[in-house]
Amino acid sequence: QNSALLASLAHFISVVIGTTLFHGIVVLPLLLWLVTRMSPLRFWKGSREALITAFATSSSAATLPITLRCTEQHLHVKKDIANFVVPLGATVNMDGTALYEAAAALFVARLAGIELDLAHQLIIFFVAMLGAIGAPGIPSVGMLSMVLVLESVGLPTAAIAILLPIDRILDTVRTAVNVEGDMIGSLIVQKLTESSSEKSV
Numbered sequence: 001q002n003s004a005l006l007a008s009l010a011h012f013i014s015v016v017i018g019t020t021l022f023h024g025i026v027v028l029p030l031l032l033w034l035v036t037r038m039s040p041l042r043f044w045k046g047s048r049e050a051l052i053t054a055f056a057t058s059s060s061a062a063t064l065p066i067t068l069r070c071t072e073q074h075l076h077v078k079k080d081i082a083n084f085v086v087p088l089g090a091t092v093n094m095d096g097t098a099l100y101e102a103a104a105a106l107f108v109a110r111l112a113g114i115e116l117d118l119a120h121q122l123i124i125f126f127v128a129m130l131g132a133i134g135a136p137g138i139p140s141v142g143m144l145s146m147v148l149v150l151e152s153v154g155l156p157t158a159a160i161a162i163l164l165p166i167d168r169i170l171d172t173v174r175t176a177v178n179v180e181g182d183m184i185g186s187l188i189v190q191k192l193t194e195s196s197s198e199k200s201v
Contacts, residue, residue: 005111009166012107016170019103020096024177028095032184036191046074047183054179058171060090063179070183077186085189089182094132096174096181097145101128105149108159120153127152143167 029040044051050070054063064087071082105124109116116124131145143160150157 005162008107008111009162012103013166013170016100016103017173020099020170020173020177023095023099024173024180028177028180028184032187035188038187043075043184043187046070047180049074050179050183051176055172055176058168058175060094060175060178060182063175064090067179067182071186075183075187077190081190081193082186085186086182089185090178092133093181093185094174094178096177098128098132100170100174101131101146101149104146104163105153105155108150108155108162109153111159111162112156114155116153123152124149 029043032038032043033040047070050063050067053066054060057063060067067086067090068082071077071086072079077085102124105128106116106121127149128145131148143164146160146163147157150159
């Protein structure tokens, strides 16, 4: 039984890291290119320092000064846009956390042998998004809002104890993706404001 649990945990870790990296390496850069035509390589070169710091600290709040510096100096986002979008993103833009919480809830349901219908899965999806929006940018904060996600569909909250030992590993990846999303968001906002100002002239 222990080996089966370890195998399930290994599968869960691979799924969470895989989906989070897919979001960070494919979805976000594609969105950036479609709106701004900036190449992903140019973005990663300019954002490298912030992404490494986010990965090392697992805290988007602790990374905030470096994120702002990279956004302004390397990615050339205007100071007023960066100062608005990046701190706001550090609070409400938690893509990686929302992905993790939804996947963890499905994992717990599978461990508990509980079958979730489409309505329950949609509830998990929305509660995970709302919980991630309100989460502060500190390490392992996803565990706090995870209780709300599990309780929303009647899953056992005691299962969080199984996730605690692996949470910090996963937190590094999702924090880096959260910070990446903040910087990409500021680039998109700048492009959209430039486009709207050109149309108004």
